[in-house]
Amino acid sequence: MILTVLGSGAALPTGHRCCSAQVLNVNGFKMLIDCAEGTQNGIRRMRFRLQSISTILISHLHGDHFFGLPGLLSTMHLCGRTEPATVVAPVGAREVIETTFRLTGNNISYPIEWHEMDFTEGLHRVFENAKCTVDAFPLTHSVPTYGFLVGDRPEGSRGRLRYAYCCDTVYTEAILPYVEGVDLLCLESTFTDEYAPLAEKRLHLTAGQAARLAAQAGARQLLLTHISARYKEPDLLLSQAQAHFPNTTVAADGLRLDLRASARHE
Numbered sequence: 001m002i003l004t005v006l007g008s009g010a011a012l013p014t015g016h017r018c019c020s021a022q023v024l025n026v027n028g029f030k031m032l033i034d035c036a037e038g039t040q041n042g043i044r045r046m047r048f049r050l051q052s053i054s055t056i057l058i059s060h061l062h063g064d065h066f067f068g069l070p071g072l073l074s075t076m077h078l079c080g081r082t083e084p085a086t087v088v089a090p091v092g093a094r095e096v097i098e099t100t101f102r103l104t105g106n107n108i109s110y111p112i113e114w115h116e117m118d119f120t121e122g123l124h125r126v127f128e129n130a131k132c133t134v135d136a137f138p139l140t141h142s143v144p145t146y147g148f149l150v151g152d153r154p155e156g157s158r159g160r161l162r163y164a165y166c167c168d169t170v171y172t173e174a175i176l177p178y179v180e181g182v183d184l185l186c187l188e189s190t191f192t193d194e195y196a197p198l199a200e201k202r203l204h205l206t207a208g209q210a211a212r213l214a215a216q217a218g219a220r221q222l223l224l225t226h227i228s229a230r231y232k233e234p235d236l237l238l239s240q241a242q243a244h245f246p247n248t249t250v251a252a253d254g255l256r257l258d259l260r261a262s263a264r265h266e
C-alpha cells in the first residue's frame, strides 16, 4: 500500500500546498481520496495515468475537498474514457455534478457509479473489490463528513495493512474504535495548539489534538495534513505532535509513504 499526497493544504491553496487530495495504491489498484481544485494537475505531476484511477472517495462537500471533481471527471471524458468510474461521496454530490454537466453541456461518455453516504453513526462498507475494502464512518464537522478506513486483501501470510483518513473533524474520541491499531492514520491538523479555541470554533484539529488521538488509537504512524496557509514551515506542528506521538510526519505535496515499509520498521 503506497500513499501519495497530492495536496496537503487547508482551505486556501498556496504556492507550496494544494488543497486536499491523495492517491492510495493498494496492490496496484489506485483510488483517489478527496479531490480539491487542481487535483488533476497533481495527478499528472506525480505521473499517475489519469484513466488508471477508477474509484474516488470524497470526505465532504467543502470546496477544498470536492471542487476538483467536475473538472477531473470531465477531463477523463475528453481523454476518451470508456471504463466506469465509482464515486463515493456524501449525499448531494451527485446532484452537484449532474447539474454542472447538464448546465454546461458536458455529456460524459462513460458510466459513473455513485455511492452516496447518508448516515450519522457506525462503520459502513462503501466499496470493495479483490484488492481492498473501504469502510466509512462519520466525523464531526460543519457539514456531513466521513472518515475512510481502507484495508488491503493480502496474498499469502502477510498481515493486513490498514490506512485511515480523517479530514475534516473537530477533536472527537468517537473515531477511536474505527481507527484502532491502523498502520497509518492521516488526521487533519489545520492549526498549532495555541489556536485550540479557533480550531474548536471552526471544527478542526490542532497538531497536539491529532497526536493525542493517534496515541489513544494505538496507530503505528501518524500523518498530519490539511495544514493552514499561515504555516510556511511545518516545524511547530511537528514538534507539538511529537510531544504526544513521536512517529509523526507532516504531509507535503508530493510526499510518498509505503505502508509496508513503515510497518516493517516496528
Ligand SMILES: [Zn+2]
Residues within 6 Å of the ligand: 010, 011, 020, 062, 064, 065, 168, 226
Ligand atoms: Zn477542508
Ligand SMILES: [Zn+2]
Residues within 6 Å of the ligand: 060, 062, 141, 168
Ligand atoms: Zn471542511
